[in-house]
Every structure is written in C-alpha cells, then in structure tokens.
Amino acid sequence: MIRHTISILVNDQPGVLQRVSGLFGRRGYNIESITVGQSEEPGLSRMVIVTIGDDKTIEQIEKQLYKIIDVIKVVDFSLKPMVARELALIKVKAEPSERPEILGVVETFRASVVDVGPASLMVQAVGDTDKIDAMIELLKPYGIRELSRTGVTALVRGNV
Structure with a gap:
C-alpha cells in the first residue's frame, strides 16, 4: 500500500x-x-x-x-515531483529550566515559537509530514499539552 x-x-x-x-x-x-x-x-x-x-x-x-x-x-x-507541506501548532509544557532544550529542538527543525506562557511554549512547524512527525516525537518527552495539524496541501513542481 x-x-x-x-x-x-x-x-x-x-x-x-x-x-x-x-x-x-x-x-x-x-x-x-x-x-x-x-x-x-x-x-x-x-x-x-x-x-x-x-x-x-x-x-x-x-x-x-x-x-x-x-x-x-x-x-x-x-x-509526480511535488511540494507538499503541513502546518502544526504544538503547545508544549515548558518550565523555564527546560526551555533551552526545547528551543534546540525548535531550531533544529527550523520551526518557531509563536507564543510563550508561564509554563508552556507554542511552536509552529511547517514542512512535510515526516518532518512534523519527527518533531512531535522529540517534543513528547517534555509533554505535549495540545496539538493541531492542518493536513497536507500540495502542488506539482515546475511548469506542469
């Protein structure tokens, strides 16, 4: 399949x-x-x-x-050769002492922090499904409080 x-x-x-x-x-x-x-x-x-x-x-x-x-x-x-992307917003439990580690994961995936709370960070990630899945796996140990994904959107590459 x-x-x-x-x-x-x-x-x-x-x-x-x-x-x-x-x-x-x-x-x-x-x-x-x-x-x-x-x-x-x-x-x-x-x-x-x-x-x-x-x-x-x-x-x-x-x-x-x-x-x-x-x-x-x-x-x-x-x-066909295509560009496929997905957006994910991930709210992660983030005590101040854990934030540097979480920010390291965020930077590795070229994601960004879009909201900071007293005990959480909200991360925005854009990329293919595998990238989003990998980032979620690395953030799970910190505690994912909420997660929202858009689903894939795509277009064929080039002049086709």
Missing part, C-alpha cells in the same frame, strides 16, 4: 466537501488528511486528500470522484 496525495479541483458550492468525503466513507477508504481552500480560478476550490491504497484502489477512487457533478479535475500527485 502506498500513500497517495490526490488534488481535486471542485466547484465552490455548498455540500461538495460532504459528497467527496462521503464517497470515501461509503467505499471504506480512509482519509489521512484533507485540506480545502481557494484555487487560482474564481469559483473553484482545491481539495488535497492524502489516502493509502494500491494503484487499482486509487484508479477506482478517481473514477468515482469524476461521477460527482461538481468535480472538475482529479490528479494523483504521488508519482
């Missing part, structure tokens, strides 16, 4: 997100992450869905997506 990043261009209409995510649920396909936002075209939104499946499964998902009237274009980015 391979992780696939699928870009779906859709009409910006109420209910489209529900119809697309419902298709995955009805077919028993898991969505690892989903992001939706404006696209370069007025009136169209871009969904980026990360799912796991073999080539046959992804081909079936693509065919089913095209049956949804508001779906304009479906592209599997997985076999």
Whole structure:
C-alpha cells in the first residue's frame, strides 16, 4: 500500500466537501488528511486528500470522484515531483529550566515559537509530514499539552 496525495479541483458550492468525503466513507477508504481552500480560478476550490491504497484502489477512487457533478479535475500527485507541506501548532509544557532544550529542538527543525506562557511554549512547524512527525516525537518527552495539524496541501513542481 502506498500513500497517495490526490488534488481535486471542485466547484465552490455548498455540500461538495460532504459528497467527496462521503464517497470515501461509503467505499471504506480512509482519509489521512484533507485540506480545502481557494484555487487560482474564481469559483473553484482545491481539495488535497492524502489516502493509502494500491494503484487499482486509487484508479477506482478517481473514477468515482469524476461521477460527482461538481468535480472538475482529479490528479494523483504521488508519482509526480511535488511540494507538499503541513502546518502544526504544538503547545508544549515548558518550565523555564527546560526551555533551552526545547528551543534546540525548535531550531533544529527550523520551526518557531509563536507564543510563550508561564509554563508552556507554542511552536509552529511547517514542512512535510515526516518532518512534523519527527518533531512531535522529540517534543513528547517534555509533554505535549495540545496539538493541531492542518493536513497536507500540495502542488506539482515546475511548469506542469
């Protein structure tokens, strides 16, 4: 099974997100992450869905997506050179004595501290999923109080 990043261009209409995510649920396909936002075209939104499946499964998902009237274009980015990013906000328990160590982790991952509390730090990290996962693992021993991740958003590299 391979992780696939699928870009779906859709009409910006109420209910489209529900119809697309419902298709995955009805077919028993898991969505690892989903992001939706404006696209370069007025009136169209871009969904980026990360799912796991073999080539046959992804081909079936693509065919089913095209049956949804508001779906304009479906592209599997997985076999193309792409830039994929995710944002995470991580609130870490951070007593003053632990802060230098935590800041070392933050700097290593080129993340930034966006809020400082009396006993916590909020860290913002941007990068691919593996980078975010690795940073979270290194921060766990300090105590993660809260965590929020956006999910993956992606575009194909170059002039394609």
